[in-house]
Amino acid sequence: MIAALYKKVPAGLWPPLLVLLAWEIGAHLAAGRGSAFVVPLEKVAAAAADLLVQGVLQVDLGWTLWRVASGFALGACAGLAFGALTGASGLAERLAGPLFHALRQIPFTGLVPLCALFLGVGSSAQIGLVTIAVFYPVALNTAEGLRAVPGSYRELGRSLNFSRFQQWRRIMLPGALPQIFTGLKHGLAFAWIAAVAAELLITAGPGLGALIESGTTIRGFEVSVVGIAVIGACGYGMSLAVAGLEARLLRWRGMKG
Amino acid sequence: MQAVKPRIEAVAAAAPHRSGVAARPAAAWPRVRGQAAAVAMGALLPLALLVLWQLAARHQWVGSGTLVAPRQVYDTLAEFYADGTLGQDFRASLRRVLVGYAAGAALGLLFAIAAGASRRVAAAFLPSFHVLRQVPVIAWLPLAIFLAGFGEGFKIAMVAIAAFFPAALNALDGIRGVPPALLELGRSLCFSRLQALRRVVLPYALPDIATGLRLSLSRSWMIVVAAEMIASTVGVGYRMNWARQLFQVDIVFAGVLITGAVGLAIDIGLRLAFRPVTAWRGVRQ
Numbered sequence: 001m002i003a004a005l006y007k008k009v010p011a012g013l014w015p016p017l018l019v020l021l022a023w024e025i026g027a028h029l030a031a032g033r034g035s036a037f038v039v040p041l042e043k044v045a046a047a048a049a050d051l052l053v054q055g056v057l058q059v060d061l062g063w064t065l066w067r068v069a070s071g072f073a074l075g076a077c078a079g080l081a082f083g084a085l086t087g088a089s090g091l092a093e094r095l096a097g098p099l100f101h102a103l104r105q106i107p108f109t110g111l112v113p114l115c116a117l118f119l120g121v122g123s124s125a126q127i128g129l130v131t132i133a134v135f136y137p138v139a140l141n142t143a144e145g146l147r148a149v150p151g152s153y154r155e156l157g158r159s160l161n162f163s164r165f166q167q168w169r170r171i172m173l174p175g176a177l178p179q180i181f182t183g184l185k186h187g188l189a190f191a192w193i194a195a196v197a198a199e200l201l202i203t204a205g206p207g208l209g210a211l212i213e214s215g216t217t218i219r220g221f222e223v224s225v226v227g228i229a230v231i232g233a234c235g236y237g238m239s240l241a242v243a244g245l246e247a248r249l250l251r252w253r254g255m256k257g
Numbered sequence: 258m259q260a261v262k263p264r265i266e267a268v269a270a271a272a273p274h275r276s277g278v279a280a281r282p283a284a285a286w287p288r289v290r291g292q293a294a295a296v297a298m299g300a301l302l303p304l305a306l307l308v309l310w311q312l313a314a315r316h317q318w319v320g321s322g323t324l325v326a327p328r329q330v331y332d333t334l335a336e337f338y339a340d341g342t343l344g345q346d347f348r349a350s351l352r353r354v355l356v357g358y359a360a361g362a363a364l365g366l367l368f369a370i371a372a373g374a375s376r377r378v379a380a381a382f383l384p385s386f387h388v389l390r391q392v393p394v395i396a397w398l399p400l401a402i403f404l405a406g407f408g409e410g411f412k413i414a415m416v417a418i419a420a421f422f423p424a425a426l427n428a429l430d431g432i433r434g435v436p437p438a439l440l441e442l443g444r445s446l447c448f449s450r451l452q453a454l455r456r457v458v459l460p461y462a463l464p465d466i467a468t469g470l471r472l473s474l475s476r477s478w479m480i481v482v483a484a485e486m487i488a489s490t491v492g493v494g495y496r497m498n499w500a501r502q503l504f505q506v507d508i509v510f511a512g513v514l515i516t517g518a519v520g521l522a523i524d525i526g527l528r529l530a531f532r533p534v535t536a537w538r539g540v541r542q
Contacts, residue, residue, distance in 0.1 A: 011377070012384030098299030099306075103517070105524055107479030109395075109494070110516030112486065113501035113509045117323060193393035200395060201486055209396075216399045224399040232392035239391060 039222045047222040048229075056211070061230065064195050064208040067123065071130025072191040076184060079135045083142025083183070088172070093143070104136050108194060112201045123205055126198035133194035134187040141183025145176030178250055185242050192235055208234075325507045330514070333507040342496070347515070349491040350481050353409065357416025358477045362470055364417070365424030373432030374454065390426065394419045394480055398487060412484040419480035423472035431465025432458055467531035474523050482516055493519075 009017070020041060027040035051057040086093040086100070108129060115132075119125035149172055157171040173180075199209025208231050215224025307327055313319055314326035337343040368386075372379040397418055398411075405411040435458050443453040459466075485494030493515055500508030 010384075011380035012382075014381055015385050094295060094298040095302050098296075099303050102303075102521060105475075105520035106513060106517035107475070107482055107520050109479050109483035109486070110497070110513055110520075112483070113497040114513055117501055117504070117506060117509055193395065196393050197395040197483060200398060201483060212396060212399045216402055221399075221403055224403070228392060228396050228400060231396045232388065235391035235393065236388055 039220065039225070043220075044222045044225045047220065048226045051211075051223065051226060057226070057230065060206050060208050060211045060227075061234070063206045064199065067127050067130055067195045067198070067207065068188075068191045071127045071195065072134050072188060074127070075131040075134025075191070076138050076187055078131070079138025079183065079187065080142055080180070082135070083139040083180075084146065086139070087143035087146030087176070100139070104140070108133050109197060109201065112198065115198075116202050121202055121204050125202055126195065126204070126207075129198040129202075130191050130194045133190040137186035137190060138180075138183040141179045141186070142176065145179030145183070146172055148179065149175035181246060181250060185246065188242060189235075189239065192238060196231055323504075323506055325510065329507045330510040334511045334514070337508075337511065343515075346491055346493050346496050349489075350485065350493045353412045353484075353492070354416055354474075354477045354481050357413040357481070358420045358474055360413070361417035361420030361477070362424040362473045365421040365426075365469070365473065366428050366466065368421075369425045369428035369432060370454065372429060373458065374450065386425070390422045394422070394476070395483055398484065401484075402488065407488045412481060412489065415480050415484045416477045419476040420473040423476055424466075424469040427469025427472065428462060428466045431462030431469075434465070435461045464531075464535040467527075467535050471524070471527040471531065474527060475520060478516070478519055478523060 023038070024041050027038040030038045031040070048057070082096075082100075086096055111129060111132060115125040115128045119128050153171050153175055154167070157167045162170065195207070196209045199205075199207035200213055201209075203210055203213055208227055212224045212227035212231070215221055215227060310324075311326050311328065314324045314329075317324075334343070368382070372383055372386075394415070398415060401411040401414045401418070405414050439457050439461060440453065443457045448456060481492070482494035482497075485492035486498040489495035493512060497509055497512035497516075500506075500512065
């Protein structure tokens with residue numbers, strides 16, 4: 001019977017199942033010895049149900065998503081504008097490029113105290129961090145995408161007497177679009193990470209980061225576990241959704257083989 | 258933060274050496290002058306911003322007291338350097354990074370080799386791996402604190418987690434990308450598994466492994482700063498957070514400079530260090 005079961009369950013499910021089993025057994029063994037750190041899974045499930053019923057989880061998720069969305073919008077717009085400028089103009093690239101690449105190396109966790117100082121310990125500092133995290137990949141990929149548009153395409157536009165607007169609309173943007181999309185994709189992933197990090201490091205207001213933080217202090221550890229699971233699931237769902245969207249939007253890219 | 262993975266043109270028959278073409282003396286001068294001009298151009302904007310910053314701070318254009326002059330940031334840095342605080346914080350952070358990175362990156366490489374070598378290991382562990390790598394490393398913080406306490410352990414654990422995923426992911430990509438023809442060649446030469454790994458798979462995957470190791474170290478540095486902000490009594494991240502709470506703006510700026518400089522040093526340093534092993538396959542870095 002065990003052999004039949006072994007064949008039925010996909011191989012990829014075994015390690016997590018075994019870990020959960022070990023966790024459950026370990027938690028019950030440790031329970032008698034007064035260790036509060038390992039909580040049994042049923043307690044985690046109960047905490048998840050509680051958070052859902054009370055609406056805490058929805059509120060926190062909503063706030064995190066709001067910070068991701070607003071930070072992404074700001075950072076992506078700034079990144080597109082900066083990337084377009086440095087990608088299209090050699091002068092702008094020579095002027096601003098070195099500074100951009102140097103600043104890019106500052107880890108955004110290092111900017112947390114700075115943002116908190118200038119924007120206050122609150123939502124605007126958190127959104128500011130998300131904006132910065134989104135800006136770099138979008139700007140970088142936009143500029144590289146524009147620079148990579150083949151010279152022969154540009155020449156074609158010129159020989160067709162395209163106006164500047166037409167040149168951008170018909171040649172530059174379509175040519176750079178796949179890489180711009182790559183930048184936006186990385187930007188979105190970074191936005192999600194930055195939002196959680198900002199909520200954890202600048203504890204102000206609701207959010208998933210604040211939720212897992214509260215698990216270590218006020219609420220029990222099981223709340224942290226629920227929060228981590230939700231964060232992971234959302235990140236996974238987001239990357240799947242973006243991959244699907246990319247496949248749909250950039251169908252034409254596969255056509256030229 | 259998953260790897261911004263350079264797309265690799267899998268050129269199986271790449272020339273093993275890119276001959277170092279030495280510039281002829283006659284051509285060298287214009288190139289040096291061109292580089293000098295580029296450096297001057299690149300320095301223009303930072304210098305202008307520095308002057309603007311100094312003026313803004315002196316005349317209090319922005320937020321009273323929150324903007325300190327670059328001069329003061331420099332003085333603070335010099336002072337911290339002189340009294341040893343800087344060295345102490347820096348050494349503490351560096352130690353955590355190195356220990357955690359060594360453990361995390363080594364585990365990541367081993368995992369990638371195991372998953373690349375055995376279809377069974379891959380089928381069993383890769384699904385979990387791909388789900389777990391979607392969890393932002395920083396979200397593991399509470400878990401790490403619970404499991405390892407507020408001491409050194411959790412910071413090193415966080416760094417190890419941060420180093421594990423990029424190292425494993427890139428190595429895995431590299432190993433997966435080995436052309437079947439090369440593996441076939443190994444088989445026809447009656448290579449043992451270990452020989453195939455040593456002579457075929459690892460050399461081919463080396464550029465990707467190097468990329469992974471570089472990203473891992475950058476990520477490690479980022480995470481150690483965050484972990485130190487949460488709970489620490491020494492370290493660059495701790496110093497910055499402490500200064501923020503006391504509104505010591507100059508120290509915060511000095512901290513940003515240091516974290517940025519270390520990030521830059523890691524990126525450039527490892528790119529240069531790995532160049533001998535990455536150049537041959539034309540990896541864009």
